[in-house]
Amino acid sequence: MEQTAQLGGRAVVDGAEIDGQQAEDWVAATHQALAKMDNVTIRTRMMGAGVYDHGYVIGYERLTDHDPQLDGPRHRLWRIRAKQIVTATGAIERPLSFAGNDIPGVMLAGALRDYLVNWGVSVGDRTVVVTNNDDAYRTALALQAHGLGVPAIIDARSAPSGDLVAAARAAGIRVETGAAIAKVMGKTRVTAVALAAQAGEGGVLEDIPCDAVAMSGGWSPVVHLWSHCGGKLNWDAERAMFRPDPKRAPTGAAGEGFVVTAGSASGALTTGEVLTDAFEAARAAIKAAGGKPKAGKAPQVTVVAEAPLEPVWLMPQGASYELRAKAWLDFQNDVKVADVQLAAREGYESVEHAKRYTTLGMATDQGKLSNINGLAILGDALNTDIPSVGTTTFRPPYTPISMGSIGGAARDDLFLPIRKTPIHGWHTDQGADFEPVGAWRRPYAFPRKGETVHDAVTREILNTRENVGLLDASTLGKLLVKGPDAGRFLDMLYTNMMSNLGVGKCRYGLMCSENGFLIDDGVVARIDEETWLCHTTTGGADRIHAWMEDWLQCEWWDWKVYVANLTEQYAQIAVVGPKARQVLQAMGTDMDLSKEALPFMQWADGRIGDFDARVYRISFSGELSYEIAVPAAQGRAFWDALLRVGADFGIMPYGTEGLHVLRAEKGFIMIGDETDGTVIPQDLNLGWAISKKKDDYLGKRAQERSHMSDPERWKLVGLETLDGSVLPDGAIAVAAGQNANGQRNTQGRVTSTYHSPTLGKGIAMGLVHNGPSRMGDVLEFTKGDGTFIKARIVDQVFYDKAGEKQDV
Amino acid sequence: MSDLKSFYEGRAADANGVTVRDAGLQGMITLRGDLANAKLKAAVKKACGQAVPAARRAVITGGRGAAWMSPDELLILVPYAEAAATAAALALALKDQHHLAVNVSDARAYITLTGAGVDEIMAKCAPVDFANFAVGEFRRTRIGQVAAAFWKDEAGAFHIVAFRSLGDYVFDLLATSAKAGLVNL
Numbered sequence: 001m002e003q004t005a006q007l008g009g010r011a012v013v014d015g016a017e018i019d020g021q022q023a024e025d026w027v028a029a030t031h032q033a034l035a036k037m038d039n040v041t042i043r044t045r046m047m048g049a050g051v052y053d054h055g056y057v058i059g060y061e062r063l064t065d066h067d068p069q070l071d072g073p074r075h076r077l078w079r080i081r082a083k084q085i086v087t088a089t090g091a092i093e094r095p096l097s098f099a100g101n102d103i104p105g106v107m108l109a110g111a112l113r114d115y116l117v118n119w120g121v122s123v124g125d126r127t128v129v130v131t132n133n134d135d136a137y138r139t140a141l142a143l144q145a146h147g148l149g150v151p152a153i154i155d156a157r158s159a160p161s162g163d164l165v166a167a168a169r170a171a172g173i174r175v176e177t178g179a180a181i182a183k184v185m186g187k188t189r190v191t192a193v194a195l196a197a198q199a200g201e202g203g204v205l206e207d208i209p210c211d212a213v214a215m216s217g218g219w220s221p222v223v224h225l226w227s228h229c230g231g232k233l234n235w236d237a238e239r240a241m242f243r244p245d246p247k248r249a250p251t252g253a254a255g256e257g258f259v260v261t262a263g264s265a266s267g268a269l270t271t272g273e274v275l276t277d278a279f280e281a282a283r284a285a286i287k288a289a290g291g292k293p294k295a296g297k298a299p300q301v302t303v304v305a306e307a308p309l310e311p312v313w314l315m316p317q318g319a320s321y322e323l324r325a326k327a328w329l330d331f332q333n334d335v336k337v338a339d340v341q342l343a344a345r346e347g348y349e350s351v352e353h354a355k356r357y358t359t360l361g362m363a364t365d366q367g368k369l370s371n372i373n374g375l376a377i378l379g380d381a382l383n384t385d386i387p388s389v390g391t392t393t394f395r396p397p398y399t400p401i402s403m404g405s406i407g408g409a410a411r412d413d414l415f416l417p418i419r420k421t422p423i424h425g426w427h428t429d430q431g432a433d434f435e436p437v438g439a440w441r442r443p444y445a446f447p448r449k450g451e452t453v454h455d456a457v458t459r460e461i462l463n464t465r466e467n468v469g470l471l472d473a474s475t476l477g478k479l480l481v482k483g484p485d486a487g488r489f490l491d492m493l494y495t496n497m498m499s500n501l502g503v504g505k506c507r508y509g510l511m512c513s514e515n516g517f518l519i520d521d522g523v524v525a526r527i528d529e530e531t532w533l534c535h536t537t538t539g540g541a542d543r544i545h546a547w548m549e550d551w552l553q554c555e556w557w558d559w560k561v562y563v564a565n566l567t568e569q570y571a572q573i574a575v576v577g578p579k580a581r582q583v584l585q586a587m588g589t590d591m592d593l594s595k596e597a598l599p600f601m602q603w604a605d606g607r608i609g610d611f612d613a614r615v616y617r618i619s620f621s622g623e624l625s626y627e628i629a630v631p632a633a634q635g636r637a638f639w640d641a642l643l644r645v646g647a648d649f650g651i652m653p654y655g656t657e658g659l660h661v662l663r664a665e666k667g668f669i670m671i672g673d674e675t676d677g678t679v680i681p682q683d684l685n686l687g688w689a690i691s692k693k694k695d696d697y698l699g700k701r702a703q704e705r706s707h708m709s710d711p712e713r714w715k716l717v718g719l720e721t722l723d724g725s726v727l728p729d730g731a732i733a734v735a736a737g738q739n740a741n742g743q744r745n746t747q748g749r750v751t752s753t754y755h756s757p758t759l760g761k762g763i764a765m766g767l768v769h770n771g772p773s774r775m776g777d778v779l780e781f782t783k784g785d786g787t788f789i790k791a792r793i794v795d796q797v798f799y800d801k802a803g804e805k806q807d808v
Numbered sequence: 809m810s811d812l813k814s815f816y817e818g819r820a821a822d823a824n825g826v827t828v829r830d831a832g833l834q835g836m837i838t839l840r841g842d843l844a845n846a847k848l849k850a851a852v853k854k855a856c857g858q859a860v861p862a863a864r865r866a867v868i869t870g871g872r873g874a875a876w877m878s879p880d881e882l883l884i885l886v887p888y889a890e891a892a893a894t895a896a897a898l899a900l901a902l903k904d905q906h907h908l909a910v911n912v913s914d915a916r917a918y919i920t921l922t923g924a925g926v927d928e929i930m931a932k933c934a935p936v937d938f939a940n941f942a943v944g945e946f947r948r949t950r951i952g953q954v955a956a957a958f959w960k961d962e963a964g965a966f967h968i969v970a971f972r973s974l975g976d977y978v979f980d981l982l983a984t985s986a987k988a989g990l991v992n993l
Contacts, residue, residue: 072988408932409952409988410952414980417954418977420976480908564908566912566915570914631913636811637812
């Protein structure tokens with residue numbers, strides 16, 4: 001993986017001689033040889049973004065950024081599992097901290113050289129080079145070789161001596177030793193630098209006119225990938241750099257190191273060092289991966305003698321406050337030497353604290369440019385050394401990667417997986433208005449041509465009450481619970497008894513969390529001696545399945561119970577309304593669907609039309625209702641057949657809003673409307689569904705706690721506005737006076753509110769303080785605009801209180 | 809029974825030599841129980857003609873066989889039309905011991921992925937090391953954002969099982985990934 005478009009790193013620009021060849025030729029030959037090997041894959045423009053546990057590497061490939069006309073994805077994220085990782089991430093040149101080092105025209109010496117050699121860009125006609133090491137002399141020599149002026153090399157060292165220094169002197173370049181830039185002159189562009197003694201405090205000796213400054217404070221190995229997964233560093237005082245400690249590599253499952261650094265990433269500085277280190281790194285990685293390296297030796301390099309650098313953290317060393325306040329450490333986050341010193345004075349002694357106080361090395365920088373210089377300044381201010389200060393944490397990615405590469409194919413229709421019932425296609429064809437329920441999209445209503453959604457809801461409800469409606473209820477959870485201990489298990493999960501439910505019968509049940517709060521409800525059917533089928537809410541199916549497995553696997557692991565989620569095995573269709581039985585009989589059936597043979601709250605298997613059906617006589621609408629489960633593959637055909645046969649009876653599908661209004665007219669609760677995680681069954685007057693006989697069920701103890709059994713808890717009632725309008729959803733009932741915070745006291749809130757087409761007025765349910773004992777009282781509800789609306793407390797069952805219609 | 813519909817009604821998509829196909833209705837039975845039990849082993853053999861597979865393995869030929877789902881669960885494959893009867897037969901054979909045998913054929917989407925380079929298409933979509941994914945290996949994991957299971961057959965094709973309600977997502981994701989082409993590893 002090569003981050004840039006070309007292999008070979010700096011060697012080509014720096015012009016080394018390797019095995020008797022120019023670096024450029026050697027790199028090209030080596031590249032060619034590698035490309036020919038079957039077991040080698042080379043990808044350029046691809047960055048190692050992060051190293052994670054177990055040799056997991058994230059690669060970020062930029063495919064078309066350089067040529068947007070190209071076909072295919074722009075970026076690609078690679079997820080790689082490697083036995084061994086060799087990081088040859090190179091090194092980053094450090095800036096020098098002198099006043100005005102942010103003025104345009106001041107650049108890193110290496111960068112300025114790259115512009116010149118790689119791109120033919122001249123940054124300035126007259127470039128002053130300022131350095132504490134030999135490498136920057138290459139920039140001076142390159143500039144001069146290209147015919148550009150180098151007024152001076154300002155070297156902080158008192159007696160620089162390497163081959164490059166000699167070459168510069170021989171080329172006639174003025175070299176100032178023991179020198180410093182006091183400050184850079186210019187505003188939007190460098191105009192001159194003020195020469196001073198590095199040992200001094202910034203007294204100007206001379207102004208040197210120039211239009212560019214090439215600075216080099218030495219090189220820091222790029223240790224990010226090494227460090228992401230825990231590789232440790234040592235401070236090398238001689239080279240003034242943190243270097244990876246090969247003895248403390250990131251470790252895999254067996255405690256073995258799985259990252260090896262190579263070349264400059266190890267802290268090697270010269271081409272010779274780099275190649276020797278890389279050669280050994282490759283051998284070590286091959287061995288560690290279980291391979292056997294071929295015999296051979298590292299490529300030979302013509303040696304260029306370089307003198308060591310001299311650490312320079314501030315230029316000049318005694319710079320005044322005015323100069324320090326203009327000496328940048330972090331160019332991206334605007335942090336100067338004076339800022340870090342202030343942080344230390346303010347007591348932010350930990351490097352992590354100082355980082356957050358100043359923003360040094362944050363965000364995109366991630367310490368790349370600023371880290372070592374900042375640590376050194378902090379160490380100096382704290383009167384300690386750099387290793388005692390330590391580094392901040394290296395976090396992936398190495399540089400920001402695009403969200404697009406992470407998202408990948410997850411866009412457009414693949415952005416969010418949407419669950420679809422076997423009948424979904426029909427809903428779409430009808431132009432249904434959809435709403436999200438869990439990960440499903442359910443039809444909210446089926447507006448006809450020229451109809452508003454509200455009109456459609458009204459029509460669907462009235463037709464269901466008068467004729468017959470059809471509901472796609474396939475999304476309801478269907479959990480099969482089987483085993484010798486299944487009855488006992490369900491008795492623990494539901495608040496009421498399920499173990500004594502007769503085979504062939506159905507019972508409505510409630511489930512609570514350990515804290516007593518109502519979490520789900522639904523009808524349970526006893527299938528056979530050992531088997532129950534539990535219907536859950538649509539959104540609750542997966543959650544309740546997991547809840548059952550949790551209890552079975554973690555708490556009652558010795559209970560013999562198996563659970564299977566059969567939600568999607570069946571298309572479940574509710575045929576609802578006074579003519580429901582007629583429709584099913586017209587379909588042709590071998591079942592006796594009469595009240596006597598299949599009474600309310602029972603189920604039976606049989607054939608309806610040409611379909612394998614399980615028929616549940618349950619009702620969430622208050623009407624005569626059959627919920628019929630057929631295998632999902634038959635679902636669409638069954639739906640079509642019902643529509644065809646039902647046409648004579650005025651059959652119409654209805655959506656979830658119709659379902660909601662129908663149930664609200666009957667005063668049935670809805671999980672998520674009447675419950676919000678703080679409501680217990682007792683609040684909803686569902687005490688009848690809580691067994692008094694059982695020793696225990698999930699939530700029982702919690703419901704006995706004082707706050708839960710408090711008679712002052714708000715309780716469910718019906719609400720009717722005096723003017724017949726619809727209460728706003730979630731509206732609060734106000735009470736007299738104010739609380740301790742100066743807020744209006746409250747005494748209730750709306751949980752469900754609709755216009756009832758059946759009754760021709762607004763109906764609502766809500767939780768009200770002492771509600772059930774205050775029938776007929778009128779409350780004032782907030783409308784949200786500062787005004788109020790009056791509503792009377794009534795019975796929550798607005799329609800067919802005796803339940804005669806569902807039991808015919 | 810006429811007019812049975814699989815999740816995508818047999819749709820197929822071709823791109824770059826790879827075919828993604830809704831492989832239609834496949835009989836599938838969830839069997840839970842003690843997989844080491846002799847009676848269960850015999851019942852499985854009788855139901856699908858294969859022995860109980862080892863952990864993370866599938867033994868499936870011609871739409872019949874068994875796949876290891878968990879330490880106490882197998883997925884039994886038989887032709888779709890036989891699934892209900894096979895589930896009933898399993899239940900009968902195991903009636904004296906704790907078990908669960910239930911037909912889940914309709915709850916599933918069954919997708920095949922064939923052609924050269926399918927390993928790479930799968931690698932784009934599932935967090936699995938396909939370089940080391942053997943023929944007959946079975947994996948429960950995810951494809952894109954949803955749960956799925958799959959195995960690789962002798963011909964190198966992948967057989968994928970997902971939830972029916974999300975079959976189109978899995979299909980479309982695989983088809984999209986195939987369309988983007990191979991990355992020339």
